[in-house]
Amino acid sequence: MLNRDVRKVYSFFQARWYDCFKEIWNRLGAPEAEKNIQTFLKEYVSEEKSILELGCGTGKNMESIQRLNLLFKNYLGLDFTTDMLNQAINKFKSNNRVTFKQQDISKLDNLDEKYDIIISTWVMSHINSPSEVINKAQKLLKQDGTFYLVFMTKPKWFINLWLWPFMLLFKARYVPESEIQKVQNIKKVKRYSFNLATSILINKNE
Numbered sequence: 001m002l003n004r005d006v007r008k009v010y011s012f013f014q015a016r017w018y019d020c021f022k023e024i025w026n027r028l029g030a031p032e033a034e035k036n037i038q039t040f041l042k043e044y045v046s047e048e049k050s051i052l053e054l055g056c057g058t059g060k061n062m063e064s065i066q067r068l069n070l071l072f073k074n075y076l077g078l079d080f081t082t083d084m085l086n087q088a089i090n091k092f093k094s095n096n097r098v099t100f101k102q103q104d105i106s107k108l109d110n111l112d113e114k115y116d117i118i119i120s121t122w123v124m125s126h127i128n129s130p131s132e133v134i135n136k137a138q139k140l141l142k143q144d145g146t147f148y149l150v151f152m153t154k155p156k157w158f159i160n161l162w163l164w165p166f167m168l169l170f171k172a173r174y175v176p177e178s179e180i181q182k183v184q185n186i187k188k189v190k191r192y193s194f195n196l197a198t199s200i201l202i203n204k205n206e
């Protein structure tokens with residue numbers, strides 16, 4: 001996947017379509033996976049925790065944190081699509097604990113702060129080598145920090161039948177099992193919607 005093509009998809013109509021699309025996806029695409037993101041946030045986010053989001057898009061996960069009334073220390077959202085970030089920045093401009101930054105998440109070497117929580121939802125399908133990015137990002141976790149990811153994996157044929165044109169349109173691909181196997185420190189793997197989505201929980205406690 002070329003980054004330029006992915007950015008073009010999410011820049012369409014200044015990303016104004018995304019939140020509406022995401023609501024539909026949450027209800028029809030993978031509702032259980034989305035419910036589990038909320039469960040993760042409720043269980044792990046707390047007043048003293050710092051949060052890093054990789055591929056934050058329009059800030060939908062930050063919106064969930066706010067809607068659930070969860071307190072947190074600070075939040076940094078990274079994304080490389082200007083229009084997606086602009087939507088996110090507009091939503092949280094009055095919250096000084098929330099920062100967004102334009103950055104390619106496959107190049108994280110410039111970040112030196114460590115985080116209690118890292119999240120990344122529906123992003124890894126755009127990354128050429130997800131395991132490499134995930135393992136590198138783990139270096140930004142504090143001792144005993146937690147990393148939660150949700151991404152698309154190859155579903156049963158009857159789901160793939162209608163989904164593959166959307167995968168082409170979104171310049172996305174299913175994260176292969178071989179990539180999941182290369183991810184370090186996995187504590188839990190969960191599958192949803194006939195394998196259409198997979199979540200992994202990473203806990204760095206070495």
Ligand SMILES: C[S@@+](CC[C@H](N)C(=O)[O-])C[C@H]1O[C@@H](n2cnc3c(N)ncnc32)[C@H](O)[C@@H]1O
Nearest residue numbers: 055056057060079080081084104105121122126
């Ligand atoms: C499907 S959206 C998910 C947004 C958000 N995480 C959510 O759950 O609503 C995918 C996002 O990943 C971003 N993205 C894809 N590849 C990226 C990369 N290499 N670096 C930074 N952002 C990336 C896109 O710009 C887009 O905003």
